[in-house]
Amino acid sequence: MDMSSLAGIPGTISPEARRIRWRRLDDLPTGGPEPARVYEADVADGSLLATVGREPAGRGGRLLWHVAVSHRDRQGKPDRCPSWDELKHAAYRLLQADVVLVLIFPRRSAAAEGGYVDIAQTCLHLWESEKEIDR
Numbered sequence: 035m036d037m038s039s040l041a042g043i044p045g046t047i048s049p050e051a052r053r054i055r056w057r058r059l060d061d062l063p064t065g066g067p068e069p070a071r072v073y074e075a076d077v078a079d080g081s082l083l084a085t086v087g088r089e090p091a092g093r094g095g096r097l098l099w100h101v102a103v104s105h106r107d108r109q110g111k112p113d114r115c116p117s118w119d120e121l122k123h124a125a126y127r128l129l130q131a132d133v134v135l136v137l138i139f140p141r142r143s144a145a146a147e148g149g150y151v152d153i154a155q156t157c158l159h160l161w162e163s164e165k166e167i168d169r
Contacts, residue, residue: 043126050078051119056128064089067097073128080107082116084124092164099133101125104157112156121158134167135160 040047054075061069062085070087083104088097103124107113116124125135137160 040123043122045122047122048117048119051117051123054082054120054123054127056084056124062087064100070100071128073124077105077120080105080113081110082106082120082124084128086124086128091161096164098164099129099131099135099162101129101135101160102154102157103160104154112154115156115158121160125160131162134163134165136163136167 040052054077056073056075059072059074062072064070064087068088070085073084073086075082075084083106085100085102087100089100090097091100092098101124103116103121104112105114105116105120121137129135137158
């Protein structure tokens with residue numbers, strides 16, 4: 035399997051992910067001052083849907099980048115989480131800002147406190163980190 039890098043995407047990426055081509059759809063309103071950009075891409079077993087926007091999720095309401103990616107089967111039904119390479123492709127191709135993104139696993143207590151709701155079970159979310167972690 036060829037795992038060579040794709041320009042603009044650090045590291046390796048699978049041949050399947052190399053073929054991803056995003057199409058821009060209509061924007062969606064968010065909790066922030068600007069709408070989220072929405073994209074779709076066909077993949078071998080269905081399609082990917084991605085949203086990219088900034089939301090007031092940081093300290094003091096600071097706007098943080100948020101990238102959400104989900105997969106749907108050929109009938110349009112959610113059926114699996116995006117692969118690592120699909121998530122990576124969306125992050126590096128759709129978000130032009132040079133920011134650190136993190137995949138967050140909430141505290142166990144967050145569910146008990148009502149702060150964690152698993153609405154879209156096949157969607158993965160990347161958030162801009164307020165802490166520099168890659169330097």
